[in-house]
Amino acid sequence: MEKTYLEKINETAEFIRAEVGEMPKIGVILGTGLGDLVNHIEVSKELDYHNIPNFPVSTVEGHSGKLIFGKLGGKYIMAMQGRFHYYEGYDMKEVTFPVRVMRAVGVETLFVSNASGGMNKEFKVGDVMIITDHINLFPENPLRGKNYEELGTRFPSMTEAYSHALIDMADAIAAEDNIRLMHGVYVGTPGPTFETPAEYEYFRVIGGDAVGMSTVPEVIVANHAGMKVFGVSVITDLGGKDILIPPSHEEVQKAAVKAQPVMTHIIKKMLERL
Numbered sequence: 479m480e481k482t483y484l485e486k487i488n489e490t491a492e493f494i495r496a497e498v499g500e501m502p503k504i505g506v507i508l509g510t511g512l513g514d515l516v517n518h519i520e521v522s523k524e525l526d527y528h529n530i531p532n533f534p535v536s537t538v539e540g541h542s543g544k545l546i547f548g549k550l551g552g553k554y555i556m557a558m559q560g561r562f563h564y565y566e567g568y569d570m571k572e573v574t575f576p577v578r579v580m581r582a583v584g585v586e587t588l589f590v591s592n593a594s595g596g597m598n599k600e601f602k603v604g605d606v607m608i609i610t611d612h613i614n615l616f617p618e619n620p621l622r623g624k625n626y627e628e629l630g631t632r633f634p635s636m637t638e639a640y641s642h643a644l645i646d647m648a649d650a651i652a653a654e655d656n657i658r659l660m661h662g663v664y665v666g667t668p669g670p671t672f673e674t675p676a677e678y679e680y681f682r683v684i685g686g687d688a689v690g691m692s693t694v695p696e697v698i699v700a701n702h703a704g705m706k707v708f709g710v711s712v713i714t715d716l717g718g719k720d721i722l723i724p725p726s727h728e729e730v731q732k733a734a735v736k737a738q739p740v741m742t743h744i745i746k747k748m749l750e751r752l
């Protein structure tokens with residue numbers, strides 16, 4: 479008989495526990511902009527996605543796929559190098575499977591990063607935006623379908639999807655170290671097209687500050703599972719009805735690489751204070 483989603487999560491969690499031993503309380507999804515964080519982790523163990531039962535396998539250029547265990551900012555963490563995007567064809571349960579597994583092995587706090595296009599007129603390319611809230615415009619919610627009470631409640635609250643305490647901590651670090659940190663609402667869209675000028679304008683009007691193609695599914699699941707979340711976004715391009723410069727994948731990668739030291743600094747210091 480086909481295994482249930484819950485059985486798959488538990489099987490994968492057991493595999494990881496057996497392979498790795500000590501389990502962390504902090505998880506990190508290294509999206510665009512946090513790739514460099516890997517070089518600061520004192521790695522104790524790595525698991526290739528290919529070798530983890532039930533794990534999807536990452537395909538996008540510039541994203542390798544492995545789970546990394548080790549120390550960062552004096553804390554023991556597990557990090558996902560390479561995530562699963564909806565636009566690649568994964569369904570929402572696949573996109574969010576690693577977050578379920580993180581929770582199943584004991585992770586309580588999730589850090590997540592991404593690249594996004596800025597609609598807020600104050601933003602500049604290369605800015606780092608703390609995600610204060612999101613708008614889910616994916617065509618499907620990852621919690622759709624059978625709810626396992628073991629994983630979370632049927633109708634979870636999303637009033638503090640991004641932990642206020644963690645946002646305050648990031649703000650304190652930015653103030654101490656004179657770092658320009660923006661705040662804003664992240665609009666999650668399926669992609670893979672970048673937005674038309676009218677769409678950027680529409681997302682701004684409905685309350686968005688930046689738009690991207692990830693994060694929202696993982697954050698919904700993390701909240702369902704009772705985790706605290708900190709999200710950060712690199713503004714890699716700007717969009718709006720008067721902005722007719724098309725963003726490119728190369729431009730996005732370049733801006734993200736430039737913002738990396740700031741992102742790494744903040745996350746590392748936050749971990750030290752947790």
Ligand code: HPA
Pocket residue numbers: 593594595596671672673689690691714715717725730
């Ligand atoms: N739109 C959607 N996703 C993105 C963008 C954008 O402008 N930039 C980086 N990811």
